[in-house]
Amino acid sequence: MRRLEGKVALVTGGARGIGYAIAQRFAAEGASVAVLALHAESAERAAAALGSPTVAIAADVSEDEAMARAVQSTVDAFGRLDVMVNNAGTIVIEPVVETSVETWDRVLAVNLRGVFLGCREAARQLVAQGEGGRIINGSSGAGRRGNARIGAYAASKFGVIGLTQSLAVELAPHRITVNAYCPGHVTSTPMWDEIDATATARSGEEAGSAKRAAEAEPPLARAGRPEEVAAAVAYLASDEAGFVTGESILIDGGLVRF
Numbered sequence: 001m002r003r004l005e006g007k008v009a010l011v012t013g014g015a016r017g018i019g020y021a022i023a024q025r026f027a028a029e030g031a032s033v034a035v036l037a038l039h040a041e042s043a044e045r046a047a048a049a050l051g052s053p054t055v056a057i058a059a060d061v062s063e064d065e066a067m068a069r070a071v072q073s074t075v076d077a078f079g080r081l082d083v084m085v086n087n088a089g090t091i092v093i094e095p096v097v098e099t100s101v102e103t104w105d106r107v108l109a110v111n112l113r114g115v116f117l118g119c120r121e122a123a124r125q126l127v128a129q130g131e132g133g134r135i136i137n138g139s140s141g142a143g144r145r146g147n148a149r150i151g152a153y154a155a156s157k158f159g160v161i162g163l164t165q166s167l168a169v170e171l172a173p174h175r176i177t178v179n180a181y182c183p184g185h186v187t188s189t190p191m192w193d194e195i196d197a198t199a200t201a202r203s204g205e206e207a208g209s210a211k212r213a214a215e216a217e218p219p220l221a222r223a224g225r226p227e228e229v230a231a232a233v234a235y236l237a238s239d240e241a242g243f244v245t246g247e248s249i250l251i252d253g254g255l256v257r258f
Helices: 017-028 040-049 064-078 101-129 151-174 190-203 209-216 226-237
Strands: 008-012 032-037 054-058 083-086 133-138 176-183 248-251
Touching: 008 017, 008 064, 008 101, 017 032, 017 083, 017 226, 032 040, 032 064, 040 054, 054 064, 064 101, 083 101, 083 226, 101 133, 101 151, 101 176, 133 151, 133 226, 151 176, 151 248, 176 226, 190 209, 226 248
Parallel strands: 008 032, 008 083, 032 054, 083 133, 133 176, 176 248
Antiparallel strands: none
16 A cells, blocks of 8 residues: 655655664655765665665754755755655763763754754645644654663754644644654664663673663564564554544563653
């Protein structure tokens, strides 16, 4: 079933990990996909591999004008925008007492300001088109429950959920739904490689031990897969989710249960 046939989607952080899985799923469901990454080479490589009408966009999601250009580039390539996925994110693993203002600001700039800018620019385009649309924001299980050594990350992801809920109300008169997805312990991603390396360096344990501990934590006792997150995002992008807005959907094997 190609639920996104004829739709145009822009996916930030779409060159690897969960973002690339989302771009793949959208392409398989018939969408034209704009893949945004920080580096042009990564965006171009991912776009070329999708096997669908695609465009590669290099941009820093935390930069105002860059996100305006990214949406315009998508419209220039495909004539419209239907789905915005604000997936790009970063993480720093360290205690708050060791976190510099510069580190805090960078995490919030990518994870929260970047989502705000993506939402704003997509909303402007979708409202102008007058045909409704979808905005889907990457939060995290850490956006529903904080934990040690992820203060900046958790704060940013909680913020994404608040922004999502607010925009869902604000944009409802325009038939634009706004939802968030909250992955947990998808340990095959580059972000989890970074988490494991940082955690094991601090603990002195062998590489991979942090991943294994995380994978045993959910009730389902395994890691999530990027493709499972992408399936949920594809549902939110589809017409089937037309009455779903303001939600933050957990995809974490039962780890966070509220």
